[in-house]
Amino acid sequence: MSQVAIKNGYYGDFGGSFVPEDLQQVLEYIGEQYEKYKNDPEFNEELKYYLREYVGRENPLYFAENLTKxxxxxxxxxxxxxxNHTGSHKINNVLGQILLAKRMGVKRVIAETGAGQHGVATATACAMFGMECTIYMGAKDTKRQALNVFRMELLGAKVVAIDIGQGLLxxxxxxxxxxxxxxxxxTFYLIGSAVGPTPYPEMVEHFQSIISKESRAQHLEKEGKLPTAVIAAVGGGxxxxxxxxxxxxxxxxxxIGxxxxxxxxxSKGSPAVFHGFKxxxxxxxxxxxxxTNSIAAGLDYQGVGPLHAHLHSTGRGEYVTVTNEEVLDAFQTLSxxxxxxxxxxxxxxxxxxxxxAPTxxxxxSIIVNVSGRGDKDVEQVFEMLNK
Amino acid sequence: MSQLKEAILSTTAKGDKAFIPYIMAGDGGLEKLQPTILKLQELGVTAIEVGIPFTDPVADGPTIERAGERALANGTTLRKVIETLTSFSEHIKVPLVAMTYLNPILAYGIEKFSEDAKLAGIKGIIIPDMPLEERDIVYTALKANDIALVQLVSLTSTPERIERLTKASEGFIYAVTVNGITGARSSFASKLEEHFKKIQEYSDTPVLAGFGISTPEHVKSFSDFSSGVIVGSKIVDSLVANDWATIEELVKASKVATVK
Known part of the structure; x- marks a missing residue:
């Protein structure tokens, strides 16, 4: 039996669905629909088609020869x-969930966004599938990410600024x-990160698993063996x-997360029930x-997906930290x-x-997941470097 | 029978309806807690729902969320609320119902919390982010301290769920009267009466209506088919404005038999 199998919406001790009763009922319905379609051949054929023709998969597993040397x-x-189309991994999951929404017969998709990446990916897919789209965004974020707000509106989405609390994600x-x-x-709520009440973490992992499905086969083909380590950034996860x-x-x-x-x-948190999950x-x-305080808006989150909590507590995953200075340095080095x-x-x-790598x-050989492109961050980095 | 259920049944036995105001502990400072509770008690409320502020109030609407932010900003915590209540518990005559999210209780320790809550006069508890399926996490400790675990039943609940929730609910059954979060609404979904009848079929535990009740007319309109109401946002607003006349009007509307 796999040590990471999901049971009743739990990864080991983590996950579950801690939400008010009215939402519980709705989530159960979404969970049923997801179970119904996730292994449906026709559904998967359609998803595969759009991942290839619209997203541009598979994408390369590129040997970074200069960096290695x-x-x-x-x-x-x-x-x-x-x-990928739209410039990050977010689109993988967006397409999966939007096809599910289509199967469920809904015509309206909603999503939350912090920095705007998930909102843009959702607005993009909604434009293509002709779905009505509403994106919720903290009022403070809409000001900081005015260009992404415009992008979403350009794609036909309605962006609603939420001016309560801190005005954030x-x-x-x-x-x-x-x-x-x-x-x-x-209405279908399209969640972008591997967090929230069940079935979302599992659903997001499932639709994002295309990344490692490809990388594993690509690495086997290039090296004839599996990699020593896979490294990826973790916010929600x-x-x-x-x-x-x-x-x-x-x-x-x-x-390695x-x-x-x-x-x-x-590294520094403790188990809790928050945002609908443990x-x-x-x-x-x-x-x-x-x-929290991170220079990367997409990682500026107090919680983490239950999968990672489980991998961490069982020791299967290793979770490490890097400082903002190290991140800025890496941004420039890879460029x-x-x-x-x-x-x-x-x-x-x-x-x-x-x-x-030098150790x-x-x-x-190691695989580093370059989850998204940095064009969106160039202005911010410019300001940080010229301060 | 829990003291909470008893208090509601003795109210309805008189022909009146139960009235439970919601207050946010620590809004305006914890020193307001004692005078507020004692004054509500004087007005003849059936029980008082005491909200504990939390950083992630998923079930609260803007009014209560902002009240929670104010309470957190002045340093209110679950621990301090319990301490404050305990300090004047001998004056508390009506049952208190705590409304708190699960995580602060877990951080406190569920056994310790239940014991301390009992000493503070808490007879019932509502944990909106804890689904029925997870109630074993807290149930034994609450039961040992005679704290009734109130379940919410929503308009989206299927008949099977309504049956399970209703049978499990202690003290009273909290029937959510709108889809979504708390907050005053101008109108109610139709078929509410039918919904209430369906809920009451499964249990003799009184059914109270909550979410979006903000006027004496609302209070009266639920009299025909429920055992009473819970009023939240409107009470919170009125307390901030120190508008006790509005609160009195609302309470009066529930006194169907005893006040003409």
Whole structure:
């Protein structure tokens, strides 16, 4: 029996569904629909078609020869999720869930977004499938990410700014759930990260697992063996969930999740029930949430997906941290050495690889998940470097 | 029978309807807790729902969420609320119903929490983010301290779920009267009466209506088919404005038989 099998919405001790009764009922229905279609051949054929024709999969597992030579040590491979349409891994899951929404017969899709990446990916897919689209975003985020708001509107989505609490992602999530409860008969809530109540973490992992399905086969073809380690950044944990999925049973492959030092949920947090699920969370002794501080908006989150809490507590996954300085350095190094500008989120994985690869031998090889491209971050990095 | 259920049944036995106001502990400072509870008690409320502020209040609407933010900002915690209640518990005559999310209780320790809550006069508890399926986490400890675990039943609940929730609910059954989060609404979904009848079929535990009840007319309109109401956002707003006249009007509307 697999040590990471999901039972009743739980990964080991983590996950579950801790939500008010009215939402519980709606989530059960979504869970049933997901179970019904996830192994449906016709559904999967359609998903495969769009992943190929619209997203541009499969994307390369690129041997970073320059970086490998410069560092000395393990061979470094980059899984190029940054080359997907819309520029990150987010689209994989968005397509999976939107096809599910289509099967369920709904015409309206809602989503939450923090920095805007998931909102843009959702708005993109809605445009293509002709779905009505509403994106909830914290008021503070809409100001910080004005260009992404425009992108979503350009794609035909309605962006609703939520001006309550801190005006950040958390408030947007609450509002989206309230919308779902009120409108579940014609609305699908498309969650972007591997968090939230069941069935979302499992569903997101499933639709993101295409990353490791490809990388495993690609690595076997190039090297004739499995990689020594797979490295991915972890905020909520969707890209890492996908990057690890097909290696979970390969005990010899180390799974390394990289967290920002300022939002080190697994390294510094403790088990809690939050945002509708049980996982590790950064909290005070009274059980209230602590604030986080990461330069990567996509990782600036107090919690983490239950899959990672489980991999962490069983020791199957290793979770490490990197500092903002190391991340900025990695962002520039990969740009200069390989001509690939990684997203600040992905730069966390790169930053750890820069430290880790030299400790291994040339017989080893590692896969670094470049979850997204860094164009969105160029302005922010410019400002940070010229301060 | 739990003291909470008893208090409601003795109210309805008189021909009145139960009235449970919701207050956010620590909104305006914890020193307001004692005078507020004692004054509500004087007005003749059946029980008082005491909200504990939390950083992730998924079931609360804007009014209560903001009240919670204010309470957190002045340092209110579950521990301090329990301490404050305990300090004047001998004056509390009506049952208190705590409304808190699961995580603060887990952080407190469920056994310790239940024991301390009992000493604070808490007779019932509502944990909105804890589904029935997970209630074993807290049930034994609560039971040992005579704290009734109130279940919410929503408009989206299927008949099978309604049956399970209703049978499991202690103290009273909290019937959510709108889809979504708390907050005052201008109108109610139709078929509510039917919904209430369906709920009451499974149990003799009184059914109270909550979410979005904000006027004396609302309070009266539920009299025909429920055992009473819970009023949240409107009470919270009125307390902030120190508008006791509005609160009195609302309570009066529930006194169907004893006040003409």
């Amino acid at each position: 410069q560092l000395g040590g393990a061979k470094i491979y980059l899984k190029r999720e940054d080359l 958390k408030e947007a999530v609450d509002e989206a759930f309230a919308d779902l409860v009120a409108n579940y008969k014609n 969707s890209n890492a969930a996908g990057a690890f999925a097909h290696y979970k049973e390969d005990q010899e492959v180390r799974l 990289v967290e920002p030092a300022g939002a080190a949920t697994l 996982s590790y969370v950064l909290q005070d002794e009274e059980g209230n949430l602590l604030e 200069r050495v390989e001509g690939i500008i990684p997203a600040l989120e992905s730069s966390h994985a790169v930053a750890y690889a820069l430290k880790f 291994l031998s040339p017989e080893d």
